[in-house]
Amino acid sequence: MVEIESMVPIAAVVDLVLGIATLSIISRSQGTSANNRIVGCILGWILVFLGLSYIMTSILEFRYGALADFSAVDRDKVGGTFAFTAKNLLLSSAYMLMVLLPFFFPFRLINREWDLWFLLAGVCVACAVFTAMHLMTNFEHFQVENFLFIPGYVVLISMYIRFIITEARDNDERLRKVSVVVGLVLIGIHGETMTYWLSQVLSINDLFFQRQSIQSGLSISAAAWGGINTRLTLGATAMLVLCAGEAWRSFKVGLSPFGVLTFIIFIIGFVAGLADLAVLDVVRSCYETQCEAFPVAYTIWYDFTSEALVYLYTPILFMFILLHYDIVDTKREENRWLIRIIVILMLLIVSSTILELIQSFLPIPDMISSAALAIVVGIFIGWEERIVKSLIDDSASIQETVPDFALPEIEHDFASPRLFNLVFGGVTAFILIVSLLFTGLGVLG
Amino acid sequence: MSSDDTITSRSLLVTRESRVPTAVALLVTVVMMTVTMVDFVGDLRATDTFTSNTPDWNLTFDVQNYTMQAVETLQDDETRNLEFDMAEVIIPEGYSLGLIDVTITSEEEEGISVQCDSVAGDLIENGLTAQWNSPMSNLSGQDSSCQPIELSLQVYPDFDGRSITVSAVNEYQAMQHWLQDGWGQGVLSVDLELDVNSPLGFDPIGQDTDEEITVDVTVIMFKANISLVE
Incomplete structure (x- = not known):
């Protein structure tokens, strides 16, 4: 057996590789529509911000040993360090892009000349405001930005229900592509909190945050806790809506792969809720007696579900959206080799990590796991063309699939990847410099 | 496009049929957020007292x-x-x-x-x-x-x-x-x-x-x- 290790470094590599590759492909795809360029850049930079944030988390984990339960960072140990400051600010920037993503994908809802400037300025202003606020308050109110997810949530939920109902009403299979991609974006943004849906319905998640506050110095601020609760509630209700929608659609139209994915996450959330109930004594121990460790089985369950969903499956999900919805130009021959490399690389990294995870609780000798990994590699190499083809050949953008629903596209010449890279690269540099400066000045901590 | 005549941003989000289920979904969200927020605030106060005071x-x-x-x-x-x-x-x-x-x-x-x-x-x-x-x-x-x-x-x-x-x-x-x-x-x-x-x-x-x-x-x-x- 091997020791359970964090998936954060793997997630950092996967997110960064995918993010940089996406931005690189977008930069080389001249013929792509302005909308796809914007969405590609948003997704690419979300992954880059997440990847950089995970690198900082890895530093906090391996240098300071500050990773507590549920991948939370022990603030008592690392509050005020460069890695802690940069991690939170980068995560905050990724949140800002996730907040604005539903207004550009799958449909560009605002569809005005100024919406692109709104996106860029919104992220920059929000980044500046939250950076100033967090630095001045020593991250007391970190996670308050979760409140900003509400408008995007309303958009996605409304769109999902609208298209699933219209599909069933008109028997128009094309519309399924819209409801699926909306569901995937919802999972991409709220995936982790979806796996806590039953705990949120039972309103026991607060006890877990109480434990984290006592154990690892999580901020005791109404704004922070309100933000956390908002995100948890949005995830839980998104899961319930998706599950109800897919159950209804399965009854009306038939079961689909996305329906299966939704039901799997629903069941995971259900089991996780029961598991959370079972460990409530341990959770409350920090408050009532003294902190007890979670049972190993509970930790393994968490690693395989919520953590794996965030760190391993979310990048794959974004990759699927990028390729299957033709956001990056998959038809161009010169992009294909890069796409092939990304697909195989990501599938292999995730497969090997899953194997390592299995080794953490099953006494499988290294030789057998190596052989299993070799089999996985063989399958992926053998089926590489088929996997990539199935992703790319069926790919079509939303505008191509349902042109009658697409709003008239506003073509921005200035909506170039260069502009996005310049702005968000500037945001990244700003965050790193500010973190370095404030840590060096001893303002934090 | 069936019965949807002209597409606007609003019509991409809601139709006559989807209005009620969407309203129900959002209502459920608001109710759950309110209920859980009350719990969160209660625990927030208890935790604050717990961590700030050593009686x-x-x-x-x-x-x-x-x-x-x-x-x-x-x-x-x-x-x-x-x-x-x-x-x-x-x-x-x-x-x-x-x-x-x-x-x-x-x-x-x-x-x-x-x-x-x-x-x-x-x-x-x-x-x-x-x-x-x-x-x-x-x-x-x-x-x-x-x-x-x-x-x-x-x-x-x-x-x-x-x-x-x-x-x-x-x-x-x-x-x-x-x-x-x-x-x-x-x-x-x-x-x-x-x-x-x-x-x-x-x-x-x-x-x-x-x-x-x-x-x-x-x-x-x-x-x-x-x-x-x-």
């Missing part, structure tokens, strides 16, 4: 005694070892062994004079789990004035029978120190030594050659009670 707790001790006695007659210049097995002590539910007091009493009743004999007593350090090096423990004593010798051994760490005030985040942590197991297990070993004294060293018929010594062992057991200092 004082008053600890008092209910005490019960268990006594054992041994009466031994020692000859002049004799050293004798007595053992008291702590396993014989009946410890009430919830109580722990706190202190052991040993009183050694000699009775000068033989001989023609009332000259006191010299008696010495030692508690011998052995496997008995106790605070052998505590300043509260008095392991040796000697007397030649017919007064009892008082020896004591602190068994439970920091226990002296007096109430104390401690700072702790909760009742459990305040009590934790007083809920340890394993103290007071073993055998109490007492060495007695007698040196008979005659008046001016004169005992012509050799009558005063021994002494009856009584050893009283009092085992003090305690149970901690806790109350929050307001």
Whole structure:
């Protein structure tokens, strides 16, 4: 057996590789529509911000040993360090892009000349405001930005229900592509909190945050806790809506792969809720007696579900959206080799990590796991063309699939990847410099 | 596009059929957010109090005694070892062994004079789990004035029978120190030594050659009670 290790470094590599590759492909795809360029850049930079944030988390984990339960960072140990400051600010920037993503994908809802400037300025202003606020308050109110997810949530939920109902009403299979991609974006943004849906319905998640506050110095601020609760509630209700929608659609139209994915996450959330109930004594121990460790089985369950969903499956999900919805130009021959490399690389990294995870609780000798990994590699190499083809050949953008629903596209010449890279690269540099400066000045901590 | 005539941003989000389910979904979200927020705020306050304050707790001790006695007659210049097995002590539910007091009493009743004999007593350090090096423990004593010798051994760490005030985040942590197991297990070993004294060293018929010594062992057991200092 091997020791359970964090998936954060793997997630950092996967997110960064995918993010940089996406931005690189977008930069080389001249013929792509302005909308796809914007969405590609948003997704690419979300992954880059997440990847950089995970690198900082890895530093906090391996240098300071500050990773507590549920991948939370022990603030008592690392509050005020460069890695802690940069991690939170980068995560905050990724949140800002996730907040604005539903207004550009799958449909560009605002569809005005100024919406692109709104996106860029919104992220920059929000980044500046939250950076100033967090630095001045020593991250007391970190996670308050979760409140900003509400408008995007309303958009996605409304769109999902609208298209699933219209599909069933008109028997128009094309519309399924819209409801699926909306569901995937919802999972991409709220995936982790979806796996806590039953705990949120039972309103026991607060006890877990109480434990984290006592154990690892999580901020005791109404704004922070309100933000956390908002995100948890949005995830839980998104899961319930998706599950109800897919159950209804399965009854009306038939079961689909996305329906299966939704039901799997629903069941995971259900089991996780029961598991959370079972460990409530341990959770409350920090408050009532003294902190007890979670049972190993509970930790393994968490690693395989919520953590794996965030760190391993979310990048794959974004990759699927990028390729299957033709956001990056998959038809161009010169992009294909890069796409092939990304697909195989990501599938292999995730497969090997899953194997390592299995080794953490099953006494499988290294030789057998190596052989299993070799089999996985063989399958992926053998089926590489088929996997990539199935992703790319069926790919079509939303505008191509349902042109009658697409709003008239506003073509921005200035909506170039260069502009996005310049702005968000500037945001990244700003965050790193500010973190370095404030840590060096001893303002934090 | 079926019945959707012109597409606007609004019509991408809601149609006549989807209006009710969407409103229900959003209503459920609002209700759940409100309910859970109330819970969160409640726990937020409790946690804030918990982490920002370390209250004082008053600890008092209910005490019960268990006594054992041994009466031994020692000859002049004799050293004798007595053992008291702590396993014989009946410890009430919830109580722990706190202190052991040993009183050694000699009775000068033989001989023609009332000259006191010299008696010495030692508690011998052995496997008995106790605070052998505590300043509260008095392991040796000697007397030649017919007064009892008082020896004591602190068994439970920091226990002296007096109430104390401690700072702790909760009742459990305040009590934790007083809920340890394993103290007071073993055998109490007492060495007695007698040196008979005659008046001016004169005992012509050799009558005063021994002494009856009584050893009283009092085992003090305690149970901690806790109350929050307001």
